[in-house]
Amino acid sequence: MLLQELIETYYRDPAQEEALLGQLHNALFSQPLVIAYHPATRHPYLFMENGIPTAAVFYDDEGFARFADAVASKGARPVPHEVDQEKRTEWAIMLVRCGIQRIMIGYLPRCLNVAITDICVIPDQRALPLYQRTSPAPSLTGSMLLLSQGIADSTATGEDTIRFLRVLYHSAYLVPTKDIEGALVPIALERGGKSYLPVFTDRTEWESSGLFRDAEIGTARIADLMQYEAMGCSGVVLDPSTGIEISLDKTLLTAAENAVTGQTEDMVLRSLREEPEAVQVFAPENVPETLLDTLTTSLQDTPTVRAAWLRAIRTPESIRPHYLLALDCGGERLEKPLVRSLVEKLLPCSEGWDIEVTASEKVGMFLGDAKPVYRRKRFGIL
Numbered sequence: 001m002l003l004q005e006l007i008e009t010y011y012r013d014p015a016q017e018e019a020l021l022g023q024l025h026n027a028l029f030s031q032p033l034v035i036a037y038h039p040a041t042r043h044p045y046l047f048m049e050n051g052i053p054t055a056a057v058f059y060d061d062e063g064f065a066r067f068a069d070a071v072a073s074k075g076a077r078p079v080p081h082e083v084d085q086e087k088r089t090e091w092a093i094m095l096v097r098c099g100i101q102r103i104m105i106g107y108l109p110r111c112l113n114v115a116i117t118d119i120c121v122i123p124d125q126r127a128l129p130l131y132q133r134t135s136p137a138p139s140l141t142g143s144m145l146l147l148s149q150g151i152a153d154s155t156a157t158g159e160d161t162i163r164f165l166r167v168l169y170h171s172a173y174l175v176p177t178k179d180i181e182g183a184l185v186p187i188a189l190e191r192g193g194k195s196y197l198p199v200f201t202d203r204t205e206w207e208s209s210g211l212f213r214d215a216e217i218g219t220a221r222i223a224d225l226m227q228y229e230a231m232g233c234s235g236v237v238l239d240p241s242t243g244i245e246i247s248l249d250k251t252l253l254t255a256a257e258n259a260v261t262g263q264t265e266d267m268v269l270r271s272l273r274e275e276p277e278a279v280q281v282f283a284p285e286n287v288p289e290t291l292l293d294t295l296t297t298s299l300q301d302t303p304t305v306r307a308a309w310l311r312a313i314r315t316p317e318s319i320r321p322h323y324l325l326a327l328d329c330g331g332e333r334l335e336k337p338l339v340r341s342l343v344e345k346l347l348p349c350s351e352g353w354d355i356e357v358t359a360s361e362k363v364g365m366f367l368g369d370a371k372p373v374y375r376r377k378r379f380g381i382l
Contacts, residue, residue, distance in 0.1 A: 003027045003059045007110050024112075025119050028105075029088045034058050036067060037081040038145075040152035042243035043098055045078040046145045047071070049113060053142045054102045055095055057083075067107040075153040092120035097135040097202060099142020126351065130172050131217040135202040137171035139354070140164075141244075144201070148244045165256040168248075169222050170347065170354040173199040173238075174206060176215035184218045188233055189240055196247075197228040197236045209241040223340055226253050257336060260343070260356055281366045284312035284323065291349040292373060295325075298345050299374050302338060304329050308374040309360060309367050322354035326363050328372075334359045 006020050006027055036045040036056040044055040056078075058064040064080050071078060083091050095103065095116055103119075105112045116122065125133040135141060143164040150156025176198060177184040188195040189211070199220060200206040225236050225248065236248040287310065299305050307328040314321040325342070327334060339357045346355050360367065 002031060003105060007106055007112050010112060011110060021118050028119055031059060033083040034064055034080040035083055036078040038149050039077065039079050040243060041145055041148045043145055044095060044100060046100060046142065046149065049102065052102050053100045054104055055100045056104045058106060063107045075155045089120060092116055093122060093134060096122050097138055097141060097204060098145060099138040130219045131174060137201055140167045140171040141201045143167045144244045144246060162259055165259040169256040169260045173220045175199050175218040175220045176212035177218035178215060184216060186231060187212060187215055189237055194234040195232055197231060197233045198240050199236060200239055205239045205242050211241055221344065222253060222256060223344065280314040282312050283370065284310060288349050288351055291346055294345055294349050296374055298342055304332055306330055306376050307372040309370055310373045311370065322356060323350065325355055325357045326360040326367060327357065328360045
């Protein structure tokens, strides 16, 4: 059954959705398709549908034309990109790598919006080292695409920037290195007489840049990036020589840290106050024991923290839920070095969930009657 026939069948009888999904895979992998691309980023055109990153796929020129006309009113100018029929699986994995979770097939008045996982099995790579994964940080790539598209179309918003900064803080990066006396040392990118620290979101972006083909792969996090001056560099370039290249300096890196530590008005806390009904805060299930053990061990050596609560939070802009760690510091300022240290220790135990740390007094109303996962002992008594 062709895609257009599947869609018409669904609109006539939505109760057949589950049965139709079984045929959707074959249709998507057998007939000609085009995907909306953004000419500036050279990546799929990404838009938020009910808070979920979505790409647009079409089986005819008419559907793409109607979609292109609709988004043109927002300043966007997507172009059609044919999807090679022999590389449909790689295509689906590419969408996931770009932080895209759903695809819209066709356009109004008849279209389907389905999860990528409904049409393709995506390999679970969490057990692989970061440098071997298809994408160490798809959330980062997705937020970069949204921001880069917005910058190119002059439609970028403050929330696009904050979303990017928050994910920037939590992500891991690939760094080109060389072996010097048994140690891996980052290789600088030379531009205009200045040196920059180049980092990549994943191996695909690295390979597409055409740079550092013979370099060894190293990994880094934001604490490493903030040391670029000590490496003799003038700044950091994220995904250099690609369509989503972004330059980072001390101001932006510090802003990323501030957005997570609660030192500024980050998007999540603002959403909690202004749109509480749109934010889900709930008790996380199946929290890894290693995460709780690491948290307890870390806080036992931190006398300023009296108690800690761990909640799960999901905002309309979230690609997936993440942990919210609320710390009771007795009214004292939550210091950045403590937050950075905790995040670095806890992320390897979080099974892919991001972690946001804030002071408990800022989110007290959302903790409810939740019991703390940690409380400091005094004189042997809880």
